[in-house]
Amino acid sequence: MLVISYDLEVFTPPCSPGALTFSAIARLQGNIAPALPYLNAVLPNAVYNPGAPALVWKDGRRHVVFHADHLAVSNLEDRNAAVEQVERLVRLVNETWQERGQIEPSYAVRQRPTPMMLYKLLPGTNCRECGQATCWNFALKLGAGQVTVADCRPLADPIYADRRAQLLASVIEDQFV
Ligand code: SF4
Structure with a gap:
């Protein structure tokens, strides 16, 4: 055990x-x-x-x-x-x-998401609620670990639940260190 x-x-x-x-x-x-x-x-x-x-x-x-x-x-x-x-x-x-x-152990590792992959999951409205001028800026900072998914408040809307889950799955380890 x-x-x-x-x-x-x-x-x-x-x-x-x-x-x-x-x-x-x-x-x-x-x-x-x-x-x-x-x-x-x-x-x-x-x-x-x-x-x-x-x-x-x-x-x-x-x-x-x-x-x-x-x-x-x-x-x-x-x-x-x-x-x-x-x-x-x-x-x-x-x-x-x-x-x-x-069990055959697996050492396969993930690919780090690119800013474009992250950007495509954001609302794309450039609303600036996160303090960034555009969603693209936010995606760059998210990829660099300088902001978190929670900083994009519009993502809390249920219509973005699936995108939010995908973003969290991509960067979650950085938020639980
Ligand atoms: S709060 Fe979200 S939707 Fe608004 S600009 Fe920032 S990343 Fe884009």
């Missing part, structure tokens, strides 16, 4: 005061870095970053990032959901590690 126990912290992201969703961080007793290539192999659409090391995974509507000594999950309905999901994710890590003899 890789993860013996963990400390759980549940919070509302500071970039979204009053938000109706929660995030959670579980600080792990144990190093799960060796398990990340195995999780990369079994989780659909996971994105592995061996340099961090970290593994980003979109679990339905939730965003999960596995780090060596902690895991983070966002877009949780409430605190009970946080407890349940973290417990499920820890079980997933331990079971995957236990079964590693039957």
Whole structure:
């Protein structure tokens, strides 16, 4: 068993005061870095970053990032959901590690998104609410890690939910370090 126990912290992201969703961080007793290539192999659409090391995974509507000594999950309905999901994710890590003899590890890494890829997912209205003159400027800064997805407030509109999720999946590891 890789993860013996963990400390759980549940919070509302500071970039979204009053938000109706929660995030959670579980600080792990144990190093799960060796398990990340195995999780990369079994989780659909996971994105592995061996340099961090970290593994980003979109679990339905939730965003999960596995780090060596902690895991983070966002877009949780409430605190009970946080407890349940973290417990499920820890079980997933331990079971995957236990079964590693039957799994071919994957060291495939993601491509870093280009500013154009990020730009195409933004609303494209150049409204300046983010403090940038254009959405293109915002895309450049997002790619450089100088702003976060939450800084584009229009993306919180449900009509952009899918684009927002894609953006978060692209850059989420930088926001959970
Ligand atoms: S807030 Fe969003 S939509 Fe408005 S300019 Fe910035 S990136 Fe574009």
